[in-house]
Amino acid sequence: MQEDPDEISKLLRLKRFEQPTPDYFERFLEEFKDRQRAQLLREPAWRIAWDRMWAFLGEQMRPRLGYGLASTAVLAAAAIASFNILESRSVEVASAPEQQHPAAQTASLNLNADQVQLPDLPSLTPSTAHTASLNTPRYVMDARPVSYEPPSSF
Amino acid sequence: MDIAAISSQPLAKLLGASAMAEEVPVNPDIELVARTQAGDARAFDELVIKYSPRLYGLVYNMTSNHEDANDLLQEVFAKAFRSINGFRGKSSFYTWIHSIAVNMTINFLKKRGRRFQMSLDDVDLNIQNDKEFIELTATSSPVRQADLSELQQKLNESMLKLSPEHRAVVTMFDIQGMPHAEISKILGVSEGTIRSRLFYAHRQLQAHLDEFRKR
Numbered sequence: 001m002q003e004d005p006d007e008i009s010k011l012l013r014l015k016r017f018e019q020p021t022p023d024y025f026e027r028f029l030e031e032f033k034d035r036q037r038a039q040l041l042r043e044p045a046w047r048i049a050w051d052r053m054w055a056f057l058g059e060q061m062r063p064r065l066g067y068g069l070a071s072t073a074v075l076a077a078a079a080i081a082s083f084n085i086l087e088s089r090s091v092e093v094a095s096a097p098e099q100q101h102p103a104a105q106t107a108s109l110n111l112n113a114d115q116v117q118l119p120d121l122p123s124l125t126p127s128t129a130h131t132a133s134l135n136t137p138r139y140v141m142d143a144r145p146v147s148y149e150p151p152s153s154f
Numbered sequence: 155m156d157i158a159a160i161s162s163q164p165l166a167k168l169l170g171a172s173a174m175a176e177e178v179p180v181n182p183d184i185e186l187v188a189r190t191q192a193g194d195a196r197a198f199d200e201l202v203i204k205y206s207p208r209l210y211g212l213v214y215n216m217t218s219n220h221e222d223a224n225d226l227l228q229e230v231f232a233k234a235f236r237s238i239n240g241f242r243g244k245s246s247f248y249t250w251i252h253s254i255a256v257n258m259t260i261n262f263l264k265k266r267g268r269r270f271q272m273s274l275d276d277v278d279l280n281i282q283n284d285k286e287f288i289e290l291t292a293t294s295s296p297v298r299q300a301d302l303s304e305l306q307q308k309l310n311e312s313m314l315k316l317s318p319e320h321r322a323v324v325t326m327f328d329i330q331g332m333p334h335a336e337i338s339k340i341l342g343v344s345e346g347t348i349r350s351r352l353f354y355a356h357r358q359l360q361a362h363l364d365e366f367r368k369r
Contacts, residue, residue, distance in 0.1 A: 012328035017281040
């Protein structure tokens with residue numbers, strides 16, 4: 001046995017007859033005012049000032065403020081990033097001659113000695129292997145540098 | 155005056171400008187909102203008096219608890235009062251305050267979960283004269299077998315089986331008689347979504363009330 005689909009709507013409409021006591025809405029406004037006053041007394045001054053500031057700024061100002069803050073953050077991030085890049089480059093430039101000089105100086109200073117004492121070389125580890133391979137001499141055969149890669153022409 | 159400039163101004167200023175430009179009948183809500191924005195707290199009291207019965211119905215029928223409905227409604231008006239300076243009249247005040255009430259009630263219901271007891275208002279005795287009530291009691295329906303308080307209990311139990319979102323749609327459409335378009339504006343979803351939620355909710359309610367009828 002199927003019910004009339006409208007019957008649910010009709011039954012639900014009966015819920016409109018569930019009503020609070022007649023004087024409820026008269027008391028409601030008084031309660032609202034009392035609560036507002038009590039909240040104002042309870043809230044710290046900074047909170048009231050903060051709320052008023054936001055109310056003053058209004059919803060229209062908030063997106064603009066958001067854009068402003070976002071662009072400031074982007075600019076700050078860009079400035080920090082570029083500062084870091086410049087700083088790392090200057091460190092590289094400053095440290096590069098320092099790495100070569102001691103070895104060269106030691107070698108030239110000891111040339112007159114009976115035995116040439118080679119400076120302590122760092123042990124070749126996998127992390128330094130690539131750097132070391134870049135520094136190894138490349139031999140030139142038939143006026144063309146030897147390529148380590150297989151020829152691509154067939 | 156360009157649109158961007160208009161939208162960035164408080165309603166009170168715009169109202170003054172437009173009233174000077176031409177004598178057009180002003181929506182009483184807009185006038186009350188403008189006065190509230192200008193600092194007239196009595197204007198907001200008028201809005202509270204005007205909207206509290208309707209908003210109470212909305213919150214009460216979603217919570218099925220008078221005390222919760224009262225507390226929530228107080229918070230709804232408090233929030234509306236705090237943020238009324240941000241109201242620019244893009245939607246009607248009616249839609250705006252209904253959105254606040256629905257969203258706050260949905261959040262409340264999600265937090266409350268199942269830990270609560272029903273606290274129902276009395277059924278107005280005028281129901282005995284209602285045409286639909288007379289029709290329902292005359293035909294084969296749960297109404298005929300149940301007395302009024304049992305029916306009220308069952309209807310509220312059935313409503314509480316629905317998710318807060320479905321309950322909101324049923325309350326606004328079936329109980330308060332709002333059109334789909336208005337509900338879609340309040341909830342910020344399409345009318346298609348409203349129709350589909352209603353269809354699903356009615357099916358669930360029907361299944362629950364069928365069980366009640368079989369007892």
